[in-house]
Amino acid sequence: MGFRSSKKPEVPAINFSIENLRPKSTKWVETCSHVRAALEEYGCFLAECENNVELDDAIFNGLEKLFDLPLETKMKNVSDKPYHGFLDHRAPFVLPLHESFGIENAASFEGVESFVKLMWPSGNHHFCEDLFAYTKMVSEMEKLVKRMVFESYGVEKYYDSHIASTTYLLRGMKYRIPEMGEQNIGAEAHTDKSFFTILHQNGVNGLEIKAKKDDHWIGLQFNPNSFLVMAGDACLAWSNGRIHSATHRVLIEGSKERYSTALFSYHKGVIEIPDELVDEQFPLKFNPFNHYGLLGYFSKEECEKTPSTAGAYCGV
Numbered sequence: 001m002g003f004r005s006s007k008k009p010e011v012p013a014i015n016f017s018i019e020n021l022r023p024k025s026t027k028w029v030e031t032c033s034h035v036r037a038a039l040e041e042y043g044c045f046l047a048e049c050e051n052n053v054e055l056d057d058a059i060f061n062g063l064e065k066l067f068d069l070p071l072e073t074k075m076k077n078v079s080d081k082p083y084h085g086f087l088d089h090r091a092p093f094v095l096p097l098h099e100s101f102g103i104e105n106a107a108s109f110e111g112v113e114s115f116v117k118l119m120w121p122s123g124n125h126h127f128c129e130d131l132f133a134y135t136k137m138v139s140e141m142e143k144l145v146k147r148m149v150f151e152s153y154g155v156e157k158y159y160d161s162h163i164a165s166t167t168y169l170l171r172g173m174k175y176r177i178p179e180m181g182e183q184n185i186g187a188e189a190h191t192d193k194s195f196f197t198i199l200h201q202n203g204v205n206g207l208e209i210k211a212k213k214d215d216h217w218i219g220l221q222f223n224p225n226s227f228l229v230m231a232g233d234a235c236l237a238w239s240n241g242r243i244h245s246a247t248h249r250v251l252i253e254g255s256k257e258r259y260s261t262a263l264f265s266y267h268k269g270v271i272e273i274p275d276e277l278v279d280e281q282f283p284l285k286f287n288p289f290n291h292y293g294l295l296g297y298f299s300k301e302e303c304e305k306t307p308s309t310a311g312a313y314c315g316v
Protein backbone atom coordinates (compact mmCIF):
# COMPACT_ATOMS: atom_id res chain seq x y z
CA MET A 1 0.00 0.00 0.00
CA GLY A 2 1.14 3.55 -0.58
CA PHE A 3 0.83 6.23 2.02
CA ARG A 4 -1.25 9.33 2.32
CA SER A 5 0.72 12.55 2.60
CA SER A 6 -0.07 15.95 4.15
CA LYS A 7 -3.76 16.70 4.59
CA LYS A 8 -3.36 20.38 5.38
CA PRO A 9 -6.06 22.28 3.46
CA GLU A 10 -3.59 24.37 1.51
CA VAL A 11 -5.31 24.71 -1.82
CA PRO A 12 -7.22 28.00 -1.75
CA ALA A 13 -10.99 27.79 -1.46
CA ILE A 14 -12.85 30.60 -3.24
CA ASN A 15 -16.46 31.54 -2.59
CA PHE A 16 -18.39 31.11 -5.85
CA SER A 17 -21.79 32.09 -4.50
CA ILE A 18 -24.05 34.14 -6.77
CA GLU A 19 -23.43 37.44 -5.00
CA ASN A 20 -19.67 37.16 -5.63
CA LEU A 21 -20.15 36.58 -9.31
CA ARG A 22 -21.97 39.63 -10.60
CA PRO A 23 -19.62 40.91 -13.31
CA LYS A 24 -18.06 44.31 -12.56
CA SER A 25 -19.17 44.32 -8.89
CA THR A 26 -16.51 44.88 -6.20
CA LYS A 27 -16.81 41.23 -5.16
CA TRP A 28 -16.37 40.12 -8.76
CA VAL A 29 -13.13 42.08 -9.13
CA GLU A 30 -11.91 40.67 -5.80
CA THR A 31 -12.87 37.11 -6.81
CA CYS A 32 -11.05 37.55 -10.16
CA SER A 33 -7.84 38.44 -8.41
CA HIS A 34 -8.14 35.49 -5.99
CA VAL A 35 -8.75 33.15 -8.92
CA ARG A 36 -5.74 34.42 -10.81
CA ALA A 37 -3.47 34.30 -7.74
CA ALA A 38 -4.56 30.70 -6.94
CA LEU A 39 -4.00 29.55 -10.53
CA GLU A 40 -0.57 31.17 -10.68
CA GLU A 41 0.55 29.76 -7.34
CA TYR A 42 -1.21 26.37 -7.11
CA GLY A 43 -2.58 25.77 -10.60
CA CYS A 44 -5.96 25.16 -9.00
CA PHE A 45 -8.52 26.23 -6.42
CA LEU A 46 -11.65 24.86 -4.79
CA ALA A 47 -14.71 26.74 -6.02
CA GLU A 48 -17.28 26.61 -3.24
CA CYS A 49 -20.71 26.75 -4.90
CA GLU A 50 -24.36 26.53 -3.95
CA ASN A 51 -24.58 23.00 -5.24
CA ASN A 52 -27.76 21.19 -6.21
CA VAL A 53 -27.83 18.11 -3.94
CA GLU A 54 -30.56 16.32 -5.90
CA LEU A 55 -28.68 16.69 -9.15
CA ASP A 56 -25.49 15.50 -7.47
CA ASP A 57 -27.24 12.35 -6.20
CA ALA A 58 -28.72 11.71 -9.63
CA ILE A 59 -25.30 11.99 -11.29
CA PHE A 60 -23.43 9.74 -8.89
CA ASN A 61 -26.26 7.14 -8.74
CA GLY A 62 -26.38 7.23 -12.54
CA LEU A 63 -22.62 6.75 -12.75
CA GLU A 64 -22.84 3.65 -10.52
CA LYS A 65 -25.38 2.13 -12.93
CA LEU A 66 -23.25 3.11 -15.90
CA PHE A 67 -20.19 1.29 -14.58
CA ASP A 68 -22.36 -1.76 -13.81
CA LEU A 69 -23.17 -2.20 -17.52
CA PRO A 70 -21.53 -5.19 -19.27
CA LEU A 71 -17.96 -4.57 -20.43
CA GLU A 72 -18.94 -5.10 -24.08
CA THR A 73 -21.43 -2.23 -23.79
CA LYS A 74 -18.92 0.05 -22.06
CA MET A 75 -16.35 -0.70 -24.78
CA LYS A 76 -18.68 0.91 -27.32
CA ASN A 77 -17.65 4.30 -25.90
CA VAL A 78 -14.84 4.92 -28.42
CA SER A 79 -13.31 8.04 -29.93
CA ASP A 80 -10.78 8.92 -32.60
CA LYS A 81 -9.11 11.26 -30.08
CA PRO A 82 -6.74 9.94 -27.40
CA TYR A 83 -8.19 9.59 -23.87
CA HIS A 84 -11.66 10.50 -25.09
CA GLY A 85 -13.34 7.07 -24.88
CA PHE A 86 -13.78 4.31 -22.32
CA LEU A 87 -10.60 3.41 -20.45
CA ASP A 88 -10.71 0.19 -18.54
CA HIS A 89 -8.08 -0.77 -16.03
CA ARG A 90 -5.75 -2.24 -18.67
CA ALA A 91 -5.32 0.43 -21.31
CA PRO A 92 -3.54 2.62 -22.07
CA PHE A 93 -1.97 2.47 -18.58
CA VAL A 94 -2.11 -0.41 -16.16
CA LEU A 95 -4.26 1.06 -13.42
CA PRO A 96 -6.10 -1.78 -11.74
CA LEU A 97 -8.42 0.44 -9.69
CA HIS A 98 -9.50 2.80 -12.46
CA GLU A 99 -12.27 2.76 -15.08
CA SER A 100 -13.61 5.80 -16.92
CA PHE A 101 -15.91 6.97 -19.70
CA GLY A 102 -15.51 9.94 -22.02
CA ILE A 103 -18.45 12.00 -23.28
CA GLU A 104 -17.55 14.32 -26.15
CA ASN A 105 -19.44 17.56 -26.87
CA ALA A 106 -20.66 17.22 -23.32
CA ALA A 107 -22.15 20.69 -23.05
CA SER A 108 -24.52 20.00 -25.96
CA PHE A 109 -27.70 17.94 -25.53
CA GLU A 110 -26.85 15.97 -28.69
CA GLY A 111 -23.44 14.99 -27.25
CA VAL A 112 -24.96 13.71 -24.01
CA GLU A 113 -27.90 12.06 -25.76
CA SER A 114 -25.77 10.13 -28.23
CA PHE A 115 -23.62 8.79 -25.36
CA VAL A 116 -26.65 7.75 -23.29
CA LYS A 117 -28.28 6.08 -26.33
CA LEU A 118 -25.11 4.12 -26.98
CA MET A 119 -25.04 2.81 -23.40
CA TRP A 120 -28.83 2.30 -23.04
CA PRO A 121 -30.26 1.69 -26.52
CA SER A 122 -33.74 1.34 -25.04
CA GLY A 123 -33.36 4.75 -23.38
CA ASN A 124 -32.54 6.32 -20.03
CA HIS A 125 -34.31 9.61 -20.32
CA HIS A 126 -33.87 10.76 -16.73
CA PHE A 127 -30.13 10.22 -16.66
CA CYS A 128 -29.81 11.97 -20.02
CA GLU A 129 -31.65 15.04 -18.70
CA ASP A 130 -29.68 15.06 -15.44
CA LEU A 131 -26.35 14.58 -17.14
CA PHE A 132 -27.04 17.43 -19.53
CA ALA A 133 -28.12 19.73 -16.68
CA TYR A 134 -24.90 18.84 -14.89
CA THR A 135 -22.53 19.37 -17.84
CA LYS A 136 -24.33 22.62 -18.64
CA MET A 137 -23.82 23.86 -15.08
CA VAL A 138 -20.15 22.86 -14.91
CA SER A 139 -19.39 24.23 -18.38
CA GLU A 140 -20.95 27.56 -17.33
CA MET A 141 -18.57 27.56 -14.39
CA GLU A 142 -15.65 26.96 -16.76
CA LYS A 143 -16.70 29.94 -18.87
CA LEU A 144 -16.99 32.08 -15.79
CA VAL A 145 -13.49 31.17 -14.63
CA LYS A 146 -12.14 31.83 -18.11
CA ARG A 147 -13.83 35.24 -18.15
CA MET A 148 -12.26 36.05 -14.79
CA VAL A 149 -8.81 35.02 -15.94
CA PHE A 150 -9.04 36.89 -19.26
CA GLU A 151 -10.31 40.02 -17.48
CA SER A 152 -7.67 39.80 -14.82
CA TYR A 153 -4.91 39.79 -17.45
CA GLY A 154 -6.63 42.56 -19.42
CA VAL A 155 -7.15 40.33 -22.48
CA GLU A 156 -10.96 40.12 -22.40
CA LYS A 157 -11.10 41.15 -26.06
CA TYR A 158 -10.06 37.56 -26.93
CA TYR A 159 -12.68 35.96 -24.68
CA ASP A 160 -15.61 35.61 -27.10
CA SER A 161 -13.58 34.03 -29.87
CA HIS A 162 -11.93 31.71 -27.38
CA ILE A 163 -15.32 30.55 -26.07
CA ALA A 164 -16.62 30.09 -29.61
CA SER A 165 -13.85 27.53 -30.19
CA THR A 166 -14.22 25.73 -26.86
CA THR A 167 -15.52 22.19 -26.65
CA TYR A 168 -16.03 20.03 -23.56
CA LEU A 169 -15.23 16.45 -22.69
CA LEU A 170 -16.83 15.00 -19.57
CA ARG A 171 -15.07 12.01 -18.04
CA GLY A 172 -16.82 9.92 -15.42
CA MET A 173 -14.43 7.91 -13.22
CA LYS A 174 -14.79 4.95 -10.89
CA TYR A 175 -12.01 3.82 -8.55
CA ARG A 176 -12.60 0.51 -6.82
CA ILE A 177 -11.29 -0.25 -3.34
CA PRO A 178 -7.83 -1.86 -3.41
CA GLU A 179 -7.62 -5.45 -2.22
CA MET A 180 -5.32 -6.50 0.58
CA GLY A 181 -1.70 -5.97 -0.47
CA GLU A 182 -2.69 -4.19 -3.69
CA GLN A 183 -1.24 -0.76 -4.57
CA ASN A 184 -3.59 2.15 -3.87
CA ILE A 185 -2.79 4.22 -6.98
CA GLY A 186 -6.02 5.30 -8.67
CA ALA A 187 -4.36 7.69 -11.13
CA GLU A 188 -0.61 8.18 -11.66
CA ALA A 189 0.95 11.62 -11.25
CA HIS A 190 0.24 13.72 -14.35
CA THR A 191 -0.72 17.16 -15.57
CA ASP A 192 -3.90 17.63 -17.62
CA LYS A 193 -3.67 18.56 -21.30
CA SER A 194 -6.92 20.55 -21.18
CA PHE A 195 -7.26 24.32 -20.92
CA PHE A 196 -9.21 23.96 -17.66
CA THR A 197 -10.48 20.89 -15.83
CA ILE A 198 -13.30 21.04 -13.29
CA LEU A 199 -13.38 18.09 -10.91
CA HIS A 200 -16.13 16.96 -8.57
CA GLN A 201 -16.50 13.75 -6.57
CA ASN A 202 -18.82 11.66 -4.43
CA GLY A 203 -17.98 11.78 -0.72
CA VAL A 204 -14.66 9.93 -1.12
CA ASN A 205 -11.42 11.92 -1.09
CA GLY A 206 -8.23 10.76 -2.77
CA LEU A 207 -7.04 13.51 -5.12
CA GLU A 208 -3.63 15.03 -4.34
CA ILE A 209 -1.91 18.04 -5.88
CA LYS A 210 1.85 18.62 -5.93
CA ALA A 211 2.71 22.01 -4.44
CA LYS A 212 4.63 24.29 -6.80
CA LYS A 213 6.95 25.72 -4.17
CA ASP A 214 8.31 22.60 -2.46
CA ASP A 215 6.92 19.60 -4.36
CA HIS A 216 5.04 18.17 -1.40
CA TRP A 217 1.69 16.43 -1.97
CA ILE A 218 -1.42 18.22 -0.76
CA GLY A 219 -4.44 15.97 -0.10
CA LEU A 220 -7.67 17.67 -1.15
CA GLN A 221 -10.66 17.75 1.13
CA PHE A 222 -13.81 18.25 -0.90
CA ASN A 223 -17.14 19.01 0.66
CA PRO A 224 -20.38 18.42 -1.33
CA ASN A 225 -20.25 22.03 -2.59
CA SER A 226 -16.65 21.91 -3.81
CA PHE A 227 -15.54 21.84 -7.41
CA LEU A 228 -11.82 21.82 -8.05
CA VAL A 229 -10.88 24.13 -10.91
CA MET A 230 -7.51 23.17 -12.33
CA ALA A 231 -5.43 24.63 -15.16
CA GLY A 232 -4.10 22.27 -17.79
CA ASP A 233 -1.01 22.44 -19.99
CA ALA A 234 -2.89 24.41 -22.67
CA CYS A 235 -3.66 27.17 -20.16
CA LEU A 236 -0.05 27.17 -18.97
CA ALA A 237 1.13 27.76 -22.55
CA TRP A 238 -1.63 30.31 -23.38
CA SER A 239 -0.69 32.33 -20.29
CA ASN A 240 2.95 32.29 -21.40
CA GLY A 241 3.88 30.31 -18.30
CA ARG A 242 2.16 32.57 -15.76
CA ILE A 243 -0.46 30.00 -14.79
CA HIS A 244 0.78 26.77 -13.24
CA SER A 245 -0.39 23.36 -14.46
CA ALA A 246 -0.33 21.24 -11.32
CA THR A 247 0.88 17.66 -11.16
CA HIS A 248 -1.79 15.57 -9.46
CA ARG A 249 -2.60 11.96 -8.68
CA VAL A 250 -5.30 9.87 -7.04
CA LEU A 251 -4.66 7.51 -4.12
CA ILE A 252 -7.49 5.29 -2.90
CA GLU A 253 -8.05 4.33 0.69
CA GLY A 254 -11.00 3.41 2.86
CA SER A 255 -13.98 1.21 2.29
CA LYS A 256 -16.07 3.18 -0.19
CA GLU A 257 -15.68 3.29 -3.96
CA ARG A 258 -14.71 6.66 -5.34
CA TYR A 259 -16.65 8.22 -8.23
CA SER A 260 -15.56 11.49 -9.77
CA THR A 261 -16.30 13.64 -12.79
CA ALA A 262 -13.89 15.80 -14.76
CA LEU A 263 -15.04 18.36 -17.29
CA PHE A 264 -12.12 19.16 -19.61
CA SER A 265 -12.19 22.18 -21.88
CA TYR A 266 -10.46 21.88 -25.25
CA HIS A 267 -9.94 24.40 -28.01
CA LYS A 268 -10.81 23.54 -31.59
CA GLY A 269 -7.83 24.75 -33.59
CA VAL A 270 -4.84 26.88 -32.76
CA ILE A 271 -4.31 28.72 -29.46
CA GLU A 272 -2.36 31.98 -29.76
CA ILE A 273 -0.40 33.43 -26.86
CA PRO A 274 -1.78 36.98 -26.31
CA ASP A 275 0.86 39.67 -26.98
CA GLU A 276 -0.26 41.35 -23.76
CA LEU A 277 1.12 38.40 -21.77
CA VAL A 278 4.61 38.79 -23.18
CA ASP A 279 6.93 41.30 -21.49
CA GLU A 280 10.39 41.62 -19.96
CA GLN A 281 9.50 39.55 -16.94
CA PHE A 282 7.74 36.95 -19.11
CA PRO A 283 9.54 36.78 -22.46
CA LEU A 284 7.77 34.64 -25.07
CA LYS A 285 7.98 31.00 -23.99
CA PHE A 286 5.47 29.27 -26.29
CA ASN A 287 4.58 29.30 -29.97
CA PRO A 288 0.96 29.18 -31.13
CA PHE A 289 -0.15 25.56 -30.91
CA ASN A 290 -2.92 23.23 -31.97
CA HIS A 291 -4.62 22.01 -28.81
CA TYR A 292 -5.50 18.54 -30.10
CA GLY A 293 -1.98 18.39 -31.52
CA LEU A 294 -0.67 18.82 -27.96
CA LEU A 295 -2.91 15.97 -26.77
CA GLY A 296 -1.82 13.75 -29.66
CA TYR A 297 1.82 14.51 -28.92
CA PHE A 298 1.35 13.53 -25.28
CA SER A 299 -0.29 10.27 -26.24
CA LYS A 300 2.81 9.23 -28.18
CA GLU A 301 5.32 7.18 -26.27
CA GLU A 302 8.30 9.45 -26.93
CA CYS A 303 6.71 12.15 -24.85
CA GLU A 304 6.14 10.03 -21.75
CA LYS A 305 9.35 11.10 -20.04
CA THR A 306 9.07 14.81 -20.87
CA PRO A 307 8.52 16.81 -17.68
CA SER A 308 6.59 19.52 -19.56
CA THR A 309 4.46 18.44 -22.51
CA ALA A 310 3.77 22.05 -23.50
CA GLY A 311 7.45 22.96 -23.33
CA ALA A 312 8.39 20.01 -25.52
CA TYR A 313 5.51 20.43 -27.97
CA CYS A 314 5.37 24.18 -28.53
CA GLY A 315 8.11 25.76 -26.39
CA VAL A 316 10.11 28.57 -28.02
Ligand SMILES: O=C(O)CCC(=O)C(=O)O
Pocket residue numbers: 171173187192199201207248250260261262
Ligand atom coordinates in the same frame (compact mmCIF):
# COMPACT_ATOMS: atom_id res chain seq x y z
O1 LIG B 1 -10.56 11.45 -10.22
C1 LIG B 1 -10.02 12.53 -9.99
O2 LIG B 1 -10.32 13.22 -9.03
C2 LIG B 1 -8.93 13.05 -10.91
C3 LIG B 1 -8.91 12.44 -12.27
C4 LIG B 1 -7.86 13.06 -13.15
O3 LIG B 1 -6.89 13.61 -12.70
C5 LIG B 1 -8.03 13.04 -14.62
O4 LIG B 1 -8.95 12.39 -15.12
O5 LIG B 1 -7.22 13.70 -15.32
Ligand SMILES: [Fe+2]
Pocket residue numbers: 190191192248
Ligand atom coordinates in the same frame (compact mmCIF):
# COMPACT_ATOMS: atom_id res chain seq x y z
FE1 LIG C 1 -5.97 14.84 -14.23
